[in-house]
Amino acid sequence: xxxxxxxxxxxxxxxxxxxxxxxxxxxxxxxxxxxxxxxxxxxxxxxxxxxxxxxxxxxxxxxxxxxxxxxxxxxxxxxxxxxxxxxxxxxxxxxxxxxxxxxxxxxxxxxxxxxxxxxxxxxxxxxxxxxxxxxxxxxxxxxxxxxxxxxxxxxxxxxxxxxxxxxxxxxxxxxxxxxxxxxxxxxxxxxxxxxxxxxxxxxxxxxxxxxxxxxxxxxxxxxxxxxxxxxxxxxxxxxxxxxxxxxxxxxxxxxxxxxxxxxxxxxxxxxxxxxxxxxxxxxxxxxxxxxxxxxxxxxxxxxxxxxxxxxxxxxxxxxxxxxxxxxxxxxxxxxxxxxxxxxxxxxxxxxxxxxxxxxxxxxxxxxxxxxxxxxxxxxxxxxxxxxxxxxxxxxxxxxxxxxxxxxxxxxxxxxxxxxxxxxxxxxxxxxxxxxxxxxxxxxxxxxxxxxxxxxxxxxxxxxxxxxxxxxxxxxxxxxxxxxxxxxxxxxxxxxxxxxxxxxxxxxxxxxxxxxxxxxxxxxxxxxxxxxxxxxxxxxxxxxxxxxxxxxxxxxxxxxxxxxxxxxxxxxxxxxxxxxxxxxxxxxxxxxxxxxxxxxxxxxxxxxxxxxxxxxxxxxxxxxxxxxxxxxxxxxxxxxxxxxxxxxxxxxxxxxxxxx
Numbered sequence: 001x002x003x004x005x006x007x008x009x010x011x012x013x014x015x016x017x018x019x020x021x022x023x024x025x026x027x028x029x030x031x032x033x034x035x036x037x038x039x040x041x042x043x044x045x046x047x048x049x050x051x052x053x054x055x056x057x058x059x060x061x062x063x064x065x066x067x068x069x070x071x072x073x074x075x076x077x078x079x080x081x082x083x084x085x086x087x088x089x090x091x092x093x094x095x096x097x098x099x100x101x102x103x104x105x106x107x108x109x110x111x112x113x114x115x116x117x118x119x120x121x122x123x124x125x126x127x128x129x130x131x132x133x134x135x136x137x138x139x140x141x142x143x144x145x146x147x148x149x150x151x152x153x154x155x156x157x158x159x160x161x162x163x164x165x166x167x168x169x170x171x172x173x174x175x176x177x178x179x180x181x182x183x184x185x186x187x188x189x190x191x192x193x194x195x196x197x198x199x200x201x202x203x204x205x206x207x208x209x210x211x212x213x214x215x216x217x218x219x220x221x222x223x224x225x226x227x228x229x230x231x232x233x234x235x236x237x238x239x240x241x242x243x244x245x246x247x248x249x250x251x252x253x254x255x256x257x258x259x260x261x262x263x264x265x266x267x268x269x270x271x272x273x274x275x276x277x278x279x280x281x282x283x284x285x286x287x288x289x290x291x292x293x294x295x296x297x298x299x300x301x302x303x304x305x306x307x308x309x310x311x312x313x314x315x316x317x318x319x320x321x322x323x324x325x326x327x328x329x330x331x332x333x334x335x336x337x338x339x340x341x342x343x344x345x346x347x348x349x350x351x352x353x354x355x356x357x358x359x360x361x362x363x364x365x366x367x368x369x370x371x372x373x374x375x376x377x378x379x380x381x382x383x384x385x386x387x388x389x390x391x392x393x394x395x396x397x398x399x400x401x402x403x404x405x406x407x408x409x410x411x412x413x414x415x416x417x418x419x420x421x422x423x424x425x426x427x428x429x430x431x432x433x434x435x436x437x438x439x440x441x442x443x444x445x446x447x448x449x450x451x452x453x454x455x456x457x458x459x460x461x462x463x464x465x466x467x468x469x470x471x472x473x474x475x476x477x478x479x480x481x482x483x484x485x486x487x488x489x490x491x492x493x494x495x496x497x498x499x500x501x502x503x504x505x506x507x508x509x510x511x512x513x514x515x516x517x518x519x520x521x522x523x524x525x526x527x528x529x530x531x532x533x534x535x536x537x538x539x540x541x542x543x544x545x546x547x548x549x550x551x552x553x554x555x556x557x558x559x560x561x562x563x564x565x566x567x568x569x570x571x572x573x574x575x576x577x578x579x580x581x582x583x584x585x586x587x588x589x590x591x592x593x594x595x596x597x598x599x600x601x602x603x604x605x606x607x608x609x610x611x612x613x614x615x616x617x618x619x620x621x622x623x624x625x626x627x628x629x630x631x632x633x634x635x636x637x638x639x640x641x642x643x644x645x646x647x648x649x650x651x652x653x654x655x656x657x658x659x
Contacts (some may be wrong), residue, residue: 051658052294058093058100059651061318067112068313068652070095070306071119076149077313077652078103078113078122086603090124090142092149093652101149103142111137112165112210116172116192119146123166123175123192129157139163139177139190159190161197165210168192169239170217176200178210187211187222189239201237201244208232212260213239221247221286223257228481230433232257234267234286248288254409254432255282258302264309266291268302283312283657292657302655312655319650321629321643323357325372326620328586328593328608328638333624336370336641345632345641350394352634355641356380358388367392367399372639383416383423393449394635398468400451402430413453415468426466427455431480436530437488438463443532443541443584443592444635452491454483463489463496476514488530492537495564499528504547508540508556510564522558522570530581534589537562539611541583541592544572553577555592555609573609575617580607584633593620593633593640604628606640 057077066088068079077095082088090103090110104110109127116123123141130136139159143152158166163177169192176189184206190197201207203224211222220239223232231251237244250269258281259268265286271279279296294302294312302314321342326333337343337357346367347356357368357377365388367380382390386401393400399416413427431454438452450465455472461483466472476496490497495512506528511518521540522528531542540560546552554577559568573592580596591610597603604627608618620640621628631642 052292053656053658054297055654055656057095057097057652057654059316059649060100061649063091063100063649064317064647065315065650065652067303068315069113069115069304070313071115071146072117072307073119073146074306075146076119076144078115079315079652080111080113080124090122092144094149103144103151104155109137110140114167114175116141116168117170118172120144120152121172123158123168125164125166125177126155128155136162137164137180139166139175141192156194158192158194159188159197161188161190163188167210167212169213170215174217174239176211176213176220178207187220187237198241200239200241201235203235203244205229208257212262214262219262221260221262223260227485230431230480230484231255234260234288247286248284250288254404259304259312261305261307261309263307264305266305266309268305268312270301281312294655300653306654310657312657314653314655316651316653318648319646320648321645323355323370323641324624324644325355325639325641326606326624328620328633328640330618330620333621333644335644336372337368339646342629342643342645344630344643347392347394348632348634348641349396350635352636352638354396355632355634356392358390365390369396380418383414386414393468400468402432413451413455415451415466417468426451426472427453427464429456430454431456431461431483433484435487436483439488439490439530439532441492441533441537441585442535442587442633442635443490443582444633452489456480463491465491474514476511490531490533490540492533495533495537497531497533497540499531499542501527508542508558508570510540510560512564516564519564521560521564521566522556524556524570528556530583532583532585532592534585535587536589538567539585539589541585543581543583543594553580553596555580555583555594557592557611573611573617575607575609575619577607582631586633586637587635588637593631595628595631595642606631606642 064082065079068077070077076092078092080088081091087107088109090113091100093100111125113122113124121141121143125137126140127137129138140155140157142155145152161179164180166175166177168175174189175192179188186199186202188197189200205224205226208223208225211220218239220237222235224235233246234248235244236247255269256272258270267284270281281294281302283291300314300316302312304313320339322339323336323343324333325336341359343357343359346358354369354371357370366382368377370377385403390399390401401414402411404411411430413430414425416423450467452465454461454463459480460477461480462477463475464472486498497510500507505525507520508522509518510521526547527545528542531540540558542556544554544556554572554574556570558570561567577596580594582595584593593608595606605619605621608620626644629643629645631640
């Protein structure tokens, strides 16, 4: 079976789900190394054109740079520098250019720096107060000497609650933060000198990132994903607390909030997956009116406004992610592609002798069909409108892809016969949610004889399957709001499985056919997501997050009869992971693979978890120090192919918005 989620979706949502919240979006979005000239960008019809000027401020061939933030006086830029899986320290660099200065040190995780309005203190999230191995983050502050660019004293803990995305109030007396992981539906405020935190807002859904203060400190703006509604919504709430009000709805699951500036009332959003024209971000007003479309250079990601809201700060990550292959039965990994681009594995051939790899060549997205045992790769011609969404079928006869209309944001599903180039539209209007998977038996996201997709019909979404040369068949119809709240569907023939939240617990449901009544096969405290059927249809596996203040990940497995009744009680299989996802079954239905982040140093690896009692978890990539960006299990269960991220330095850029 083939899932129409794009390769970039998989890279984004498949495995570093924990670190995305901490580190921000992975900077895979593609900078020409010396672009100092101004670019004129077409604004909406009737509006003035916006001139963009790109200026490189600082670069390093050894540093990885994340979360740059300009000081209130415009003299300094603070950022965090990740160094390995267990260290990220704060640094500053003069905004006019110069040598960087280290502010914090040691094997700690320091993230999300935010300036005090006075410019003499910096708030940040850090695991410094956390016991070794736990990795919990809290709000901290550190004094800063603006004359020398050095720290003026030790860092101090501010919050007792776990926290991300601290932002300091205009008077410097309070800090708003996103509590994690237990209260992802809320924002909290704590005195900047420490003390008792209070919840300022809760939403029916999820708060997407942190909040921003209004210039007078009376209101807080934030993004949220609301239950029963697709896309992100810009919200406003009184700093004293109360009911949040919606200001603007993106209405699209492909736009992701990157930054807010309440002074200029501007929003920065990232298009993900990329637009057909290439990677881009957009600056809009708080009411949703477009100000500028910002085309991003290679590997660039703009992540913050300058204090006046008239410019952006962006980072460029120089690096690559070659494909490596490791035997499931054990053995060393070997490289399948060279370390030139951010490559990702897509479809295996039916006999598991070839792997289709998504990559970029000559500035264009392309697919390479690579022999596993070595040899020349075959390049597949890509339709220009396909972007990075194309996927080969296992027999290598057809190409599925999603085209996005840049004006209406409508997505359509197409299939191309490679022998003669004949292309037909399967569905004119499909619904995609990057963090929602639709997978067939085994959990293979690409392969087999059918593609799964949600097509729009009025106020409902129809889950359908379609063979390359066949007609779509209806699996089940759902209200659009129901699908927007789900995080994954597992398909096995006519049977569907999904998870539903019930208060502080989750239920695993199974239904057969378009009209079959759903049956509950498991109910557990905590959260379930993205269920996957075993190849033999006798088992369901799902991602499980334990309740409580500390994150703990496991795989829940439950036996299911052909009549969709529980045949074995649910049980949890653990490997000591904080986070995990991208489940895939071995062909014999006796074990699953999963990519996960361990508690010690936030290391990301691919694991093999056996269903047999007493079998220990096996770390398949323990000898590879690189970050695992995505992986794919071969259909015969012999190999794991994965993207191995390699950093080669980065730089900070300023993008001036000049009307």
